Amino acid sequence: MTMPIIELKNVWKEYGKEVVLERLNVRVEEGEFVTIVGASGCGKTTFLKMLLGTEQASRGDLLLDGAAMPAEPDGARGIVFQRYSVMPHLTAERNVMLAGELSANRFLGRAFGARRRALREEAQTMLARVGLGEAGDKYPHELSGGMQQRLALAQALIKKPRILLLDEPFGALDPGIRRDMHDLVLSLWRSQKLTVFMITHDLEEGFYLGTRLWVFDKARLDVQAPGAYGARITYDLAVGECPPMLPSLSAQLADTARVLSG
Amino acid sequence: MKKFINRQPSRLTAVLLGLLPFALFLLLYLSASGARLAENPDDRLLPAFSTMAEAFERMAFEPNRRTGEYLLWTDTRASLQRLGIGVGLAALIGLVFGVATGTVPYIRATLSPLVTGLSLVPPMALLPILFIAFGLEELAKVMLILIGITPFIIRDLQARALEIPDEQIIKLQTLGANTWQIIVRLSLPQLMPRLISAVRLSLGPAWLFLIAAEAIAATEGLGYRIFLVRRYLSMDVILPYVVWITLLAFLMDLALRRFSTWRYPWFHAQQR
Numbered sequence: 288m289t290m291p292i293i294e295l296k297n298v299w300k301e302y303g304k305e306v307v308l309e310r311l312n313v314r315v316e317e318g319e320f321v322t323i324v325g326a327s328g329c330g331k332t333t334f335l336k337m338l339l340g341t342e343q344a345s346r347g348d349l350l351l352d353g354a355a356m357p358a359e360p361d362g363a364r365g366i367v368f369q370r371y372s373v374m375p376h377l378t379a380e381r382n383v384m385l386a387g388e389l390s391a392n393r394f395l396g397r398a399f400g401a402r403r404r405a406l407r408e409e410a411q412t413m414l415a416r417v418g419l420g421e422a423g424d425k426y427p428h429e430l431s432g433g434m435q436q437r438l439a440l441a442q443a444l445i446k447k448p449r450i451l452l453l454d455e456p457f458g459a460l461d462p463g464i465r466r467d468m469h470d471l472v473l474s475l476w477r478s479q480k481l482t483v484f485m486i487t488h489d490l491e492e493g494f495y496l497g498t499r500l501w502v503f504d505k506a507r508l509d510v511q512a513p514g515a516y517g518a519r520i521t522y523d524l525a526v527g528e529c530p531p532m533l534p535s536l537s538a539q540l541a542d543t544a545r546v547l548s549g
Numbered sequence: 550m551k552k553f554i555n556r557q558p559s560r561l562t563a564v565l566l567g568l569l570p571f572a573l574f575l576l577l578y579l580s581a582s583g584a585r586l587a588e589n590p591d592d593r594l595l596p597a598f599s600t601m602a603e604a605f606e607r608m609a610f611e612p613n614r615r616t617g618e619y620l621l622w623t624d625t626r627a628s629l630q631r632l633g634i635g636v637g638l639a640a641l642i643g644l645v646f647g648v649a650t651g652t653v654p655y656i657r658a659t660l661s662p663l664v665t666g667l668s669l670v671p672p673m674a675l676l677p678i679l680f681i682a683f684g685l686e687e688l689a690k691v692m693l694i695l696i697g698i699t700p701f702i703i704r705d706l707q708a709r710a711l712e713i714p715d716e717q718i719i720k721l722q723t724l725g726a727n728t729w730q731i732i733v734r735l736s737l738p739q740l741m742p743r744l745i746s747a748v749r750l751s752l753g754p755a756w757l758f759l760i761a762a763e764a765i766a767a768t769e770g771l772g773y774r775i776f777l778v779r780r781y782l783s784m785d786v787i788l789p790y791v792v793w794i795t796l797l798a799f800l801m802d803l804a805l806r807r808f809s810t811w812r813y814p815w816f817h818a819q820q821r
Contacts, residue, residue, distance in 0.1 A: 341719060360722035371716035375815050376738045386724040389734070396730040428818040446724050 290353055292317045292449065292482050293338070298347035299517065300333055307333050308503075309517030311347070315499075317449070320476055320483045322493035322526075324536075325503030326544035329518040331486045334503070335452050338484060339364055351450075362386075365448035367456045372439035373427045379438050380423035383410035386446040409445065417441045417471060433464035437471065444475055451476075453485035457492070469496055490537060493526075500524045502536060504543050513547050596785040604785040620774065621793070628759060628771040629797070631687060635694025636755050640748050642695075643702025644740065650703065651710020652736045653728065661707065668700030672758060680766060690762040697758040698751040702744070709743040710736055742816035745809045749802055756798055 291314040300308040307330040315321060325331050336342035337349055340359045349356045351363070366372075373382050384398070387406040391398035398406050414420055417437040419430075427435050436456055443451060453472075457465045473496065476483055487493050493500050502522035509515045522536070558566060582595035596604075609621040646664070650657040676693055683689040713736065721731050763772030771794055778786045810817050 339719065339723075360719050362723060362725040365723050366720060368716045368720070371714040372720055374717060374721075374735065375819060376813070385721075385734070389721075389725045389730055393727065394729065396726065396734040426815040426818070428815055442720075443723065448723065 289316065291315055291350075292352060294348075294350040294353070296348040296350070298337075298344045298349055300330065300337065300342070301345045301517070305514035306517035308519070310519060313501075313520060313523065315482065317482055318480055320481075320496060320498045321485070321501060322497030322499070323484065323486045323501045323503060324488070324490055324493045324540065325518065326540050326547055328513075328547040329503040329505065329543065331503050332454060335454055335484060335486055338450070339366060339452055362446055363448060364450045364452060365443035365446055366452040366454070367436065367439045367443055369455045369458050373435055373442060375427050378424050378426055379414060379419055379430065380407065380410050382427070382438055382442050383413050383445055385442060410441075413441045413445050414438075416475075418467075433460050433468065436460065436468065440471065440475065444479060444481075447479065449482060451481045451483045453483065455486050455488060458488060465492070472496065490540075497526050500526045502540070504539065505547075508543060508546055510546055593782045593784055596788070600785045601789050604783070605789040608786060608789075621790075623769050624771045624774045625793075625797070627767075627769045628763065631690050631763075631770070632694065632755055632759050635691045635759070636698070636748060636752065638691070639695050639699040639702055639751070639755075640744060642699050643706055643747065644737075644744050646703045647706025647744075648710060648732060648736050648740055651707040651740075652732055657707070664700055664703050664707075668704055672697035673761060676762065676765070685766040690759065690767070693758045693762045694755050698755050701751055701754075702747045705747040705750075706740055706744060709747075710740055713739055739816075742809050742813035745805050745813075749805050752798060752801060756794065760794075 293315040295311045295313050298308065298311040299306070311334075323331050323334070333342055337344055338356070340357050340361070343349075343358055351357070357363075360366075373379075374385065377385065384403075384406045387409065388398045388403075389396045391402050391406070397403075411420070411423060414423055417440055419434060419437055419441065422430060422434065422438075427438065430438065439456070457468050460468065469492070472483075472485075475481070485493075485496065487496075500522070501520045502524075503518045504521040505513070505516055505518050506521055507516040521539075578595065579598075582597055585592045585595050586597060605621075609619060612618065613620050646660065650660050650664070672693060675696060676689075679689040679692050679696070683692055717735060718731060721735050726734065759770075760772030760775075763770040764776040767773035771790060775787045775790045
């Protein structure tokens with residue numbers, strides 16, 4: 288049996304008395320595309336932050352390649368947020384060159400001469416792949432929301448991370464542009480052998496994109512004290528192998544959402 | 550008829566409306582000055598424009614009889630030099646400390662209370678100390694400007710650095726950046742345009758401190774001159790000097806703003 292890239296052993300996350308996540312036991316193999324759905328407040332983003340390294344588990348072990356997950360973000364895990372993912376003060380091309388420039392010179396974080404030309408060519412190729420070949424000298428504010436997210440993907444993927452974390456990356460985009468982005472993400476995932484974790488509010492998106500769909504939900508829910516019990520992975524579905532169960536899942540998630548927001 | 554709040558003046562109307570208060574003010578001055586001069590041709594309080602023009606010409610284009618200097622230019626050069634050194638150093642120190650305290654929590658915890666405390670000391674109250682410590686020469690005047698505006702610039706930049714979204718700081722780390730690289734590739738470039746706007750805001754206080762220091766101890770300078778000629782009630786010199794100082798301040802502000810929009814287009818696009 289191969290070593291899983293990510294393994295959780297009885298992981299809990301608590302803030303004081305409030306339990307956000309409890310008893311998470313799960314293994315993810317390299318190359319899986321995990322989509323995560325769940326009501327707001329069910330710890331999806333907290334879970335992603337734990338994978339990113341900005342939050343730590345309160346109890347249990349979160350393992351990357353069998354060793355403890357580093358407690359801060361680094362080059363092994365790339366991320367695309369819903370917003371603010373790209374540097375507003377750099378042109379699209381410079382944004383994509385950033386990862387290479389940072390590793391070229393530990394002190395200045397800039398590259399010069401031949402190295403710089405190579406990075407620029409690499410960045411151009413990457414921009415062309417995400418459909419921004421013509422937009423290299425534009426600043427992010429000159430790009431539409433969809434183009435900015437493409438740029439964020441290009442910027443993250445040129446670093447060749449093993450794990451890509453996506454926090455509702457398409458939440459703010461129009462439906463038509465979203466479909467284009469889906470195709471882009473799938474083709475990048477296939478060609479780079481990534482392991483992807485993606486949070487989405489859109490169940491259909493979760494079913495369509497993932498090889499595996501997780502539902503974060505509070506199995507035990509005390510209406511008087513919603514924080515008393517944490518969320519767990521209530522469904523772990525190998526997508527594509529079982530018939531879509533959209534309607535019943537949607538109903539369950541809506542129930543939890545009503546309690547948490549009420 | 551639209552409600553008043555929904556009515557927009559056209560471009561031409563806006564310009565004319567903007568000029569109107571200036572014209573009214575000029576008119577008011579002219580009539581008051583004319584009335585006083587009709588009563589007493591030697592009145593010094595509200596000199597005629599022709600008298601001010603003569604005085605300005607004397608100061609700017611005729612060598613001083615005693616020293617042979619062109620006083621307006623000597624004064625302007627002395628003042629601008631003090632202002633330039635003071636504001637320049639304040640901007641540099643402000644940038645270094647503002648970026649450091651705004652970016653690195655340990656430096657912020659160490660220095661932020663000190664900077665806040667220092668910024669509450671009224672700089673003018675320190676002027677005697679500065680004169681005692683640095684003498685009556687240039688250094689004391691530059692130090693007053695420096696002490697007067699640096700804490701504000703540091704605090705402003707620290708606040709702006711804290712406004713940089715966490716997402717970008719995290720993102721840079723996922724691209725492999727270390728702490729120093731986050732400073733030079735994220736904080737510093739993003740704070741440069743904010744430094745310029747902080748400097749623009751502190752130019753007013755900087756002039757204030759400069760003129761105050763020159764009024765008390767100097768041998769040349771714009772502030773020195775207007776306080777010197779005050780003894781002879783020479784409003785015909787003071788008023789053109791005040792207009793000249795205002796013009797210089799306006800041009801500096803304009804230059805900084807133009808530079809910022811030219812150099813940092815992304816910043817000004819965000820501000821909209």
